[in-house]
Amino acid sequence: MQPARFITASCSIAGNTVYKNGKPEFHREGLSAADFLDELYTHYKIAYPKFHKMDQLSKLGLLAAEILLNESGHADKYGNDETGIVLSNTHGSLDVDLKFAATMEAGASPALFVYTLPNIVIGEIAIKHKFRGENAFFVFKAFNGNFMVAYVNGLFDSKLIKSCICGWVDYLGEEYRAMLMMVETSRKKNAIPFTAAEVNLLNNTSHG
Amino acid sequence: MDKLMDQLKRQIIERLNLKDLKPEDIGDDQPVFVEGLGLDSIDALELIVLLQQDYQIKLVKAEEGPKVFHTVRTMATYITEHSPAKKAS
Numbered sequence: 001m002q003p004a005r006f007i008t009a010s011c012s013i014a015g016n017t018v019y020k021n022g023k024p025e026f027h028r029e030g031l032s033a034a035d036f037l038d039e040l041y042t043h044y045k046i047a048y049p050k051f052h053k054m055d056q057l058s059k060l061g062l063l064a065a066e067i068l069l070n071e072s073g074h075a076d077k078y079g080n081d082e083t084g085i086v087l088s089n090t091h092g093s094l095d096v097d098l099k100f101a102a103t104m105e106a107g108a109s110p111a112l113f114v115y116t117l118p119n120i121v122i123g124e125i126a127i128k129h130k131f132r133g134e135n136a137f138f139v140f141k142a143f144n145g146n147f148m149v150a151y152v153n154g155l156f157d158s159k160l161i162k163s164c165i166c167g168w169v170d171y172l173g174e175e176y177r178a179m180l181m182m183v184e185t186s187r188k189k190n191a192i193p194f195t196a197a198e199v200n201l202l203n204n205t206s207h208g
Numbered sequence: 209m210d211k212l213m214d215q216l217k218r219q220i221i222e223r224l225n226l227k228d229l230k231p232e233d234i235g236d237d238q239p240v241f242v243e244g245l246g247l248d249s250i251d252a253l254e255l256i257v258l259l260q261q262d263y264q265i266k267l268v269k270a271e272e273g274p275k276v277f278h279t280v281r282t283m284a285t286y287i288t289e290h291s292p293a294k295k296a297s
Contacts, residue, residue, distance in 0.1 A: 049246070052225040107261050110253035111224070 005156060006191035007181045010167075010202060011068040013040070013060060014177040020067060021190065022205070033174045037063060044070070048128060055096035055115035056176070058124045061087065061169040064178035065125045068165065072182070077163075081132040084161035085122045086152050087180075088138040089170035093118040121169055134160045143168050143179075145200035152183055152194070168203065179203055212284045220280070223258050224251050236281045244279075252277060259283075265290045 012019040016036045018026040028039050037059045041051055046066055051059060074083070093116050100112040114120065119137035126135065134155050138147070148166055155161045167180040181202065183194050192198045217231035220240070224247065238244045241252070255277055259265045265287060267273060276286045 049226070049228050052227040107257050109257065110250050114250055 004187065005153065005183055005185055005194040006187050007194050007198065007202065008184045008186075008188045008191045009068055009072060009182040010180065011064050012177070012179045013064050013067075014179075018067060022202075025067075033171070033176050040067075050124075053111060054124060055093070055099075055112070055120070057089075057093060057095060057118065057169060057171040058115060058121045060171050060176055060178050061121035061180075062124050062128060064167075064169065064180045065129070065165060068180045068182055069129070074163070074182070075129070080130050082162040083129075083131045084133040084152070084155050084164040084166075085125055085131060085135040086138075086148065086155070086164060086166040087119075087122060087136075087169050088140055088143065088148065089118060089168060090139065090141060091170055091172040092139045093120070095172045125165070133164075143200070143203045145203060146196040149194060149196045149199055156183075156185070209281075209284055209288065212287065213280050216280050216283055216287075219258060219262065220245075220255070223254055234280060237279050239279060240277060241274075255283075259287070263287050264292050 010019075010021055016028055016031060017024055018040065026040070026043060028036060031039060034056060037056065040046075040063050041059075044063070044066060046063070048062075051062065054062065096112055096115045100109065100116050103109040103112060118139065119135070122135045122137055125131065136151065138144075138151075140147070152164050152166050155164065162185065164183040165180055166183060167178070169178045169180070170176065179202065181194075181199070184191075192202070213236055214231060217234045220226065220234070221229050221231065226245065229245070234240075234245065241247045247255075252273060256267050256273070259267060267276065275282065277283060
C-alpha cells in the first residue's frame with residue numbers, strides 16, 4: 001500500500017489574483033502581468049533585490065513559492081536537502097527566449113541569456129531558500145496530474161525527499177498562471193490526499 | 209567627469225535592474241562588485257555590453273576588467289581615455 005502523502009498547502013497566481021489554499025487573498029485590477037508581479041513583490045514585502053533581475057517566469061515561480069511557504073514554518077521542519085521542487089509548464093522559457101532573440105542584433109544581453117532555460121525558476125527558488133533537494137522541470141502540452149503525482153511519489157519512495165514543492169508555472173506575454181502545492185507525509189488540518197484526481201481538480205479550479 | 213559618472217550611475221541602474229537604488233545611492237568611489245553594490249559575474253558581462261553599445265568601446269584585454277569596473281570613477285576614466293573621439297584626436 002502506498003504511504004500517505006498530502007497536499008498541505010497550495011498557492012495559485014492567475015488573472016491578477018493570488019489564491020492561498022483555494023481562497024482569494026490578493027487582487028489588483030488593471031495592471032499588466034509584469035506590473036502585477038512587481039505589485040506582489042511589494043505587497044508581500046519580499047525584500048530580495050535579485051527579484052528585479054529575474055525573467056518573468058522566475059518572478060512568477062518565486063512569488064508563488066514565497067506565498068506558499070509564508071508562515072508555514074517549513075524551514076524549521078526540514079533540512080536543506082529534504083525538500084524537492086518539481087515544476088512543469090507548456091511554454092518553457094519562451095517568454096524570455098523571445099526577448100533575448102530581440103536583443104541579439106544590437107548585442108545579446110547576458111542577463112537575459114542566463115534565463116533562457118525553464119528550470120532556472122527552480123534554481124531561483126532553491127537559492128532563495130537554500131533548498132538542495134531533488135528537482136526537475138517538465139514541459140507538457142497541458143498540466144499532467146498523473147505524471148506529477150507519479151514522479152513526486154517516486155522521489156518520496158526513493159527516500160530522496162521528505163517534502164516537495166510541485167505544480168505548474170507558465171508565463172508568456174500577458175498570459176500567466178502558477179499553481180504550486182506543498183506535499184508532505186504528515187496530515188495537517190484541511191490537507192488533501194496527494195492523488196492524481198485531487199491534483200487535477202486543484203489545477204482545474206486554480207482560476208487560470 | 210562628474211556628468212559622465214552621473215550618466216553611468218543611471219545606466220547601471222537601468223541596465224542591471226537595480227530598482228531599489230537611486231543614482232545618489234551609488235558613491236563615485238564605491239566598489240560595485242560583491243561588497244559594494246553586490247553585482248555578480250553576469251552583471252560584469254552586461255557592463256561590458258553597455259560599454260560596447262553606448263560608448264563604442266571594446267574591452268580588449270579581459271584581465272583589465274576588474275580594474276576598469278572597480279568603481280564608477282574607474283569606469284568613467286576608462287571611457288574618457290578610450291572613447292573613439294579621444295582616440296581620433
